[in-house]
Amino acid sequence: MATIAKGFTGTESRIDVLSGTPRAHVIDRWIFVFMAAWFIAIVLTGFIPDSIMKIGMVRAGARPPFPPVLHMHAVLMGSFLLLLLTQTTLMATGRRALHMKLGIAGVVLAVALVTVGFVLAPTMYHETWNALQSAPPNARAKLQEVVTIKENILLLQLRIGILFPLFLAIGIRARSGNAGLHKRMMILATVMALPAGIDRIAWLPTTIPASPLSVDLYTILAISPMLVWDVVRNHSVHRAYWIWFAVTLPVAVVVNLLWDTPAWHATARQIMGVG
Template sequence: MATVAGAYTKVEPRPDVLSGTPRAHAVDRWIFVFMAAWFIAITLAGFIPDSIMKVGMVRAGARPPFPLVLHMHAVLMGSFLLLLLAQTSLMATGRRELHMRLGILGMALAGALVAVGFVLAPTMYHETWNALQSAPPNARAKLQELLSIKENILLLQIRIGILFPLFLAIGLRARKGNAGLHKRMIILATVMALPAGIDRIPWLPTALPASPVSVDLYTILAVSPMLVWDVIRNHSLHRAYWIWFAVTLPCAVIVNLLWNTPAWHALARQIMAV
């Protein structure tokens, strides 16, 4: 009798209410589409007001016209984000073959984006440097401050230029044998390029230009919907996040240690050959 009573009073482990449910499978498919759309929204929130303001300054003669390489970078980045949205949508709707064919275009866009980025950074730096050399004395202090800010921003640009293609390469290499790693690494690669848009959102609190710590925090926040869902769904961090944190955290420490130091400003000028 005691045995029967014990059998009825035994508490069974609570089942995973998400496992195998249609809702969970739907989120598994569409979370990556959401991330791509979320990245586009972040980019537009930053660049639309910034672009309107700077176009107004160009028309008023308060700043020089945008260089061609800046337009090229904007078109390539916009195309890459739209392609990411298309690619994630194709996989969510089961059109894998077209997704794979478009992947070739994605690789070409990514390569062009990195190449143009390495031209854009020195172009924008030399624009300010050249203005400083010919500026009247009353304008030199403001231009010198702007040049110092651009030297610090160069740290972030170099980090993007290295980590964006690195994470993309890891994701592309895994595309045939590890779909989970592949799709997460593509998202985690893309988020590395978002600070340029995040930092331009006018209502967002920021530690810039004094410190880059807000850049790192907002980058993690930007990727948090996918990360949080993965933890809820799988009760652990996916391997992709371990790779991402293992690389990005040391880089963040280096950037913060070098930020606004005399040694970095001197090295930045050597890199820019001025």
């Protein structure tokens, strides 16, 4: 231990205060539970006030009722986040066998979540598009603005729909041979779906609708507790983060370049079948 400590501090008398300590081992076990709970807190902070406001608008006749697919998506996402919290807690408390059994449920939930997401996006878009087509002249400008925003948001939805299952697949594939990659990648996959909740936290500064930059920055901020602990604990950046950044950063550049361009709006309308 003294030799290891000397390698990091340059002295024999001062040891690394984290390596091998009970506190470090506790954090190693519970950091992933904290991340799952942290993600749930982010989603609830964004969606609870937003949902209350929109339910009030529905009751007042200011907006149409929520489509059933939106309720399905909410239930599936909530179930997935709760399962992530359960799975991380099971591993933190040493119940690996039950964790592995519940993993099958996680795969089923993930497939259902992605499938419903690809139904939800066009459903919500066409709701506004159809309203625009039948709106009186004095309401068209506002609805056109909403359509434009939804076409831009489609970029973020496509990113989630592609990268969320991709990172999950990497994590699931690593479950038997690389536990460190597996548990980190499950967290890094889940964070891809968080922008929907983050964007609804009204008191956060945002670059939306002008730019999606704030989405990228808040997503990195959301994983920072786990990332910072890993670097402090292991004195290096784990392979999982290199994979995650290698994929997400180029995609983020593409999203930022396409955002609110005429070419993207035309492409979005073709994707939605209204071009």
